[in-house]
Amino acid sequence: MTNPIFDLSSKVVLVTGAGSGMGRAICEAMAESGAHVAPVDINGKAVKETADLISRYGGKVVPFTADAFDAADIKRVVDATVEELGTIDVMFAHAAIVDTTPARVHETTIEDWDRIVSAYLRGLLLWMKSTFPIMMKKRKGSFVTTAAGTALWPLPPVGNLHLATSYITGKTAGIMLTKLAARQYGEYGIRANVICPGYHRSLHHEANPAGLKEMEDFVLGVTPLKRVGVASDIKGLAIYLASEASSFVTGQVFVEDGGFMA
Numbered sequence: 001m002t003n004p005i006f007d008l009s010s011k012v013v014l015v016t017g018a019g020s021g022m023g024r025a026i027c028e029a030m031a032e033s034g035a036h037v038a039p040v041d042i043n044g045k046a047v048k049e050t051a052d053l054i055s056r057y058g059g060k061v062v063p064f065t066a067d068a069f070d071a072a073d074i075k076r077v078v079d080a081t082v083e084e085l086g087t088i089d090v091m092f093a094h095a096a097i098v099d100t101t102p103a104r105v106h107e108t109t110i111e112d113w114d115r116i117v118s119a120y121l122r123g124l125l126l127w128m129k130s131t132f133p134i135m136m137k138k139r140k141g142s143f144v145t146t147a148a149g150t151a152l153w154p155l156p157p158v159g160n161l162h163l164a165t166s167y168i169t170g171k172t173a174g175i176m177l178t179k180l181a182a183r184q185y186g187e188y189g190i191r192a193n194v195i196c197p198g199y200h201r202s203l204h205h206e207a208n209p210a211g212l213k214e215m216e217d218f219v220l221g222v223t224p225l226k227r228v229g230v231a232s233d234i235k236g237l238a239i240y241l242a243s244e245a246s247s248f249v250t251g252q253v254f255v256e257d258g259g260f261m262a
């Protein structure tokens with residue numbers, strides 16, 4: 001029998017970046033635990049596939065095709081979720097503007113900085129601004145931001161591949177924004193935590209395969225559990241942070257990386 005502390009029955013969970021990889025796995029974990037889920041993705045076909053996949057668990061599923069970094073889309077999704085599912089109990093701000101093209105500081109263009117860092121942080125702030133008032137009224141809520149292990153530790157170059165300055169900096173700032181939120185909204189019963197995944201092979205790696213083999217060999221070489229992550233590895237942490245199991249946990253950063261950063 002499952003411990004009821006992990007039960008998410010009748011909870012409403014919104015997940016961005018839900019059309020693939022870990023975002024889809026988070027939706028699945030929520031639905032398996034009894035939640036109603038609003039999956040959000042910029043790719044309409046992908047988010048419909050996620051919705052089809054999780055609708056068999058019995059909770060309501062209301063998918064949205066939307067850009068998680070567009071102010072009008074964010075408002076539309078939040079309003080419609082409340083309209084159709086009644087509230088928002090848990091929010092996974094999982095989507096990112098993922099551009100891992102290697103670029104050192106002097107190689108970073110201002111256009112890319114604005115497109116990746118500024119837009120990412122603006123989106124994260126907007127999700128908080130629009131979901132926190134709903135949670136404040138209930139004096140309860142859980143907000144989970146997906147950052148990245150590399151946002152905590154500036155990985156040395158692998159071969160001649162340097163980390164993408166804009167992407168990493170945006171993720172690190174997102175961690176601080178989430179910690180600040182934990183400080184500011186604890187009195188309203190809102191918890192805010194961060195998941196930092198290590199390397200999980202995913203769509204954006206397949207889209208940009210240069211140096212992938214080198215990167216995977218490097219990761220495997222220093223990962224105690226001797227494999228790279230798969231999307232479903234994030235499920236346990238997602239259920240923990242969404243549920244009563246983490247009722248006294250806020251402002252924390254959880255690394256899920258097979259021990260890479262041990």
Ligand SMILES: NC(=O)c1ccc[n+]([C@@H]2O[C@H](COP(=O)([O-])OP(=O)(O)OC[C@H]3O[C@@H](n4cnc5c(N)ncnc54)[C@H](O)[C@@H]3O)[C@@H](O)[C@H]2O)c1
Nearest residue numbers: 017019020021022041042067068096148199200202203204
């Ligand atoms: N895969 C990794 O190794 C890794 C490591 C650390 C952190 N992350 C973080 O995990 C998240 C992505 O998870 P993944 O790698 O399993 O996913 P993925 O690359 O398999 O899929 C990303 C999904 O996000 C959607 N998406 C992209 N831009 C969007 C937008 N503007 N609005 C809404 N949806 C959008 C895509 O359509 C896709 O369905 C990102 O926050 C990324 O920074 C991934």
